[in-house]
Amino acid sequence: MIEFVDTHTHLFEPEFHDDRDSVLRHAVDAGVRTLCLPCINEESVDRILGMCDRKPGICYGMLGLHPTELPADYSAALDRMHERLLADDRFIAIGEVGLDFYWDDTRKVEQLDAFRRQIEWAVETGLPLAIHSRNAFEELYATMESYRSKGLTGVFHCFSGTLDEARKLLSFEGFCLGIGGVVTYKKSSLPELLRCIPIERVVLETDSPYLAPVPHRGQRNESAYILHVAEKLAMVYGVDVGRIAEVTTKNAYRLFPKLNK
Numbered sequence: 001m002i003e004f005v006d007t008h009t010h011l012f013e014p015e016f017h018d019d020r021d022s023v024l025r026h027a028v029d030a031g032v033r034t035l036c037l038p039c040i041n042e043e044s045v046d047r048i049l050g051m052c053d054r055k056p057g058i059c060y061g062m063l064g065l066h067p068t069e070l071p072a073d074y075s076a077a078l079d080r081m082h083e084r085l086l087a088d089d090r091f092i093a094i095g096e097v098g099l100d101f102y103w104d105d106t107r108k109v110e111q112l113d114a115f116r117r118q119i120e121w122a123v124e125t126g127l128p129l130a131i132h133s134r135n136a137f138e139e140l141y142a143t144m145e146s147y148r149s150k151g152l153t154g155v156f157h158c159f160s161g162t163l164d165e166a167r168k169l170l171s172f173e174g175f176c177l178g179i180g181g182v183v184t185y186k187k188s189s190l191p192e193l194l195r196c197i198p199i200e201r202v203v204l205e206t207d208s209p210y211l212a213p214v215p216h217r218g219q220r221n222e223s224a225y226i227l228h229v230a231e232k233l234a235m236v237y238g239v240d241v242g243r244i245a246e247v248t249t250k251n252a253y254r255l256f257p258k259l260n261k
Helices: 020-029 042-054 074-087 108-125 137-145 163-169 190-194 223-237 241-255
Strands: 004-006 032-037 059-063 093-100 129-134 154-156 175-179 202-204
Touching: 004 202, 004 223, 004 241, 020 032, 020 223, 032 042, 032 223, 042 059, 042 074, 059 074, 074 108, 093 108, 093 137, 093 154, 108 129, 108 137, 129 137, 137 163, 163 175, 175 241, 190 223, 202 223, 202 241, 223 241
Parallel strands: 004 032, 032 059, 059 093, 093 129, 129 154, 154 175, 175 202
Antiparallel strands: none
């Protein structure tokens, strides 16, 4: 039986308020047996854990503060989130964290500080990182470089950079690239790039409700649509969809050890 892991879905968000259970059923029917829910702010935490409680063994939560979600008093928010992280062993990863200078580059100092502090959580707990990066590769890489000896693991979520950037990021041996719907877009350079990247360094994700793959581009994304991502990767790597599911699922369980529990 084909089994997928959606390593990044925001199924707890308001976009799914009216049909969350049916969306989850569609995902399971499509072979998505595991859904990883990245946190974006303090308000997300209880919604994520609520889903994990309602769907144990299917939904797994992360904890982190997204770079575009930093409140004015982000330091206090991080302190409170850190306390929750240490008090609750259900979290499978630190995420979604990172840097985003696309919409607003006026808070670079704050974003870098928050990112470093959350990397320290990963060092402290041994949990993997789910890392967001947009218009911030040089700063991201420099920050990661300073932790190279710390044995960090995780996913560079929604990767859409160059081959050189991919190779630099994958020089961190404990990481994979998260590949989602963008790989199916007509003008995407990802298919050509991925031919140079071993499938053993790739995990699947949807980032739903965002970035729906073809043929659903422009619509609300769902975890069930991960099949379209897998089909595209099967074409890229010249294998069948079952092989893509097998390897990427194995990769996900390696990166997120708590999924096995």
